[in-house]
Amino acid sequence: MFKSIVFLLRIAIAWLLAIILAAAVWAELPLIGRIEWPIVIAGMLTMALVVAGALSHIGRVRLIAGRLDKGALDNRQRRQIEIPLEAGEAFDLLDAAIRELPRIGDVESARDSLQIRAKVARPNNYGERPLGRWNPLVWFGVPRNQILATVTPGADSSSVLLICEPESPAWSDWFLVDDGSNLENADAVSRAISRRVGQRRSTEKAAAVQTSAEKELTVARLSLLHAQVEPHFLYNTLASAQLLTRGDPARADEMLGHLIQYLRHSLPRDGQDMSSLGIELERALAYLEILKIRMGPRLAVQVDVPGALRATALPPMMLQTLVENAIKHGLEPRTGGGTVWIRARRAEDAVTITVADDGVGINSQNSGTGIGLANVRERLRLLYGEAASLSVVANFPSGVAATLTLPDVAGAGRGREADRDVQHV
Structure with a gap:
């Protein structure tokens, strides 16, 4: 009072x-x-x-x-508003909030200087004033307000200085009133900014939930994939073993042993989302041993994986996918077969795993659809973000080399498996 x-x-x-x-x-x-x-x-x-x-x-x-x-x-209102956005985004949000004010006009936006000027007509809340233009309260003033907004960049957020005032000199405030119109404009812009920031956060939260759901769906699909054995591979292996039992029981027994080893490593392990390079290598070698019996001298395998790297964390079936690609799209289409190389090395804070072949090459008609490699890249993105990658290049003099680069988060130098340093099969 x-x-x-x-x-x-x-x-x-x-x-x-x-x-x-x-x-x-x-x-x-x-x-x-x-x-x-x-x-x-x-x-x-x-x-x-x-x-x-x-x-x-x-x-x-x-x-x-x-x-x-x-x-x-007061006729002149001042607000200091903090916006949790970088300066450019804060400026766009502020500009949109001001442009949506009722009776707004003559908006001037200067993005380089992060300033916005605008004119706002005053509402006739209670109709015309008594005596109209003869009323002394309108003698010195213009029936418009103006807005000046400036964005100041910060480290993680931006600060907005908002000034709402009459379009008349400061001395006129001793004689004139604005009927609270500038207070109304300042509050309206503040509310619009809060609403837009809240809407942005809700959108980001919804996007994060959707990304999380997509990740869970992808993981579920990969788990299902992990639990499945390719029917054609299983059928062909059993058919080959049955045929060998008639003329070469020893090789049939050897093939079934490798199949058992492959299936043992292919079963999903409850509570374990990650495997290791050593375990995945055993699966891949069991798979290649079966194919060696089927393909005979057309297939050669060389493995160069130091024992210290066998403990490196590796998503299940990722190495297997690269090995199967090398066989299906590289060596099987080639009449004379060829060689598959599996190699692992440590490079600074990363581990590289390469699967190469000297097959028909990356530009052949048998290079496949690329779905398997696309799935590998998606899994790497979901698990490691930008810290992991898959590169596929032409091998010399022929074939393809696919290289996984993974962060060495487990300190693979402290190996947990006493495997052989180098295998030559």
């Missing part, structure tokens, strides 16, 4: 001094200066309109802000 009384007295005293000055000038006028009643009536009418306008301003500010203090009653 005290603040509203001070505000009312300030405007009343300012206008009273102006009326006294006008009366003094009137008194000095020749002839009509002796007639006092016109200036007295004009002064009383002016004071009545001023007090009524000031009371209307106080009532509307209380209605908008729910409080009465100097900050709320």
